[in-house]
Amino acid sequence: MTGKDEVFARDLLAQEGWAALAGELGDGEAHGFAESVALMWLRPDAFAAGSARRVLTATAQAGFRPVAALPVRLDRCAVRALWVYMCRWATAERLILMDALAALGPGLLVLWTDDTGGPASVRMTAAKGRNDPSRRQQGTLRDVAGSPNRALTMLHTTDDSADVVRELAVLCSWSERAEIITTAATRLRDGHPAVLDAAVRAVESELPPLGLPEREAGTSAPSAYELFTGPVDKRWAALVAASESWPLLRRTPGPAAWPEQETRSPWQ
Template identity: 35%
Template sequence: MTDVPRSAVPVTALRGLTADPAKREAYRYDTYLREGLRWFARSADPGCPEDVTFVVLKPDAVAGRRCDLILDLLRERGWSPVAATVMRFDPLLTRELWRYQFNAASEQRIAVVDHLLGSGPSLLVLLRDIVRPGGLPASVRLTAAKGAAEPRAARASDLRTRIGRVNGLFNFIHTADDPADVIRELQLFSYRTGWDWCRRSLVRPSAATTGAGQQDTWLRDLLAEVTAEIPAHDLDLSASLGRIATRDDRWARLARDHGHRERIDRWLTELDRTPLPDGPARWDVLTVLTGWIECNEPGVAPLLSTATAEAWTDRMAHSAEESRSAACPL
């Protein structure tokens, strides 16, 4: 009996979109990737998945007032903002976005992440790589430049280090790992944002370049919108703990009686039954929680690992060698 295919996505469909064989196989069965491939095939310029990427400026970037710095550093390194929209996370979006990594997330991280990402709007910014021609895809180059989410793996040159990343959750930005993730994740975001915010930049790449003054105006307006909703905060753990202790509520009692990392379980228990306070105090509590939790389960690997620039370089060299062999048969 002939086996019935379990995927409508051809084996070859992801060959140029990721250097990871495990991802090529897993994404053939991923609904969001399949829908995204269809949308890009019908609506976008053929080179878009390689030439563009995106950055999500998360609520912690807004609270820490890092957004302008992040965008300036991205421009400095060759990624130009060409479209943007305001979006909001909810628990389902978070789990689907990180579907292939959340298996390795600790229970502590899972308990905190929805409170963090749900604490206000995020800004989704489409970026065109003006450095890329002939090189790494825009998303892969940005993945390599931003550095690891975990501070212990940080390098001084990483974008996350330069923007003052605080801890494993207060790392301010999310980006797509490679072109396959650009397609899959923009499709996921489209259920909230639609496509109109970025359609022109994906359909007609030459129309995506605007004057600096025009660009600054539309982006500045969106930044003002998200900033108005989230109060500025220093994201400093010691200062946050001191401010919490002066309050008159359950969080204050925790800060006074259990104000050290070894008592994080008590804080997580409280988080499960007591709403976070409003305003800056919310960010005080989040600063303590994100500073004390362990983000990952020891000894558990994600279903799919982050793509590396080295893997893409090897893949490009292999493809070039195959092309030379095909052109010059022995």
């Protein structure tokens, strides 16, 4: 995207991600790694809804092969770092929802490759599906996940290879980054898939499947306090209710980071 390279050249997290890749693999292999890999963060809502394993199966059936996985928990600062460029349309309520989502428990970071020779992230973005259910195609990963609205989208993926570099720094510490990069690079070379079951079970041990709760007619919208207080099943129910009633999109966007963002509007 025009101008995105200039923005990312000044982005500290993008610089940190590239330093980790180049330090582990060298510049040439680091560039090839970013092109060959798609990054997916299977979010806590996918695990709470009980759809995480379906998404992983559907991703493999779409022709992607896992090369590394790691349970990852985000805090409030990481939530803002991950979506800092895409939050120009987000309301304050939406940011609170994302904080509450991250507070539910960990998600699962999975690196995938598709062996097509093109940027894996671009093809996974197409396979992921839109965050708006009314515009989402059947059979996309978010459709398989049962994502009910723009807030509970169940999975996050990188749009392009530059995002792979940056988001490795957002989601992982230096030591975690070194481990996941070297593991994935080995799998890229030998062609063997990573085994995901142990990592999935590790997330499920903290955030077991709860299902999507149905909201009773006539109940009032939950307060922010309810999203962060009490047992996980109560917080999850409050989060689902808030995602259906709180305003998610601003009418006037914040500043764009690169020209392509000026033409991207969720209202159109």
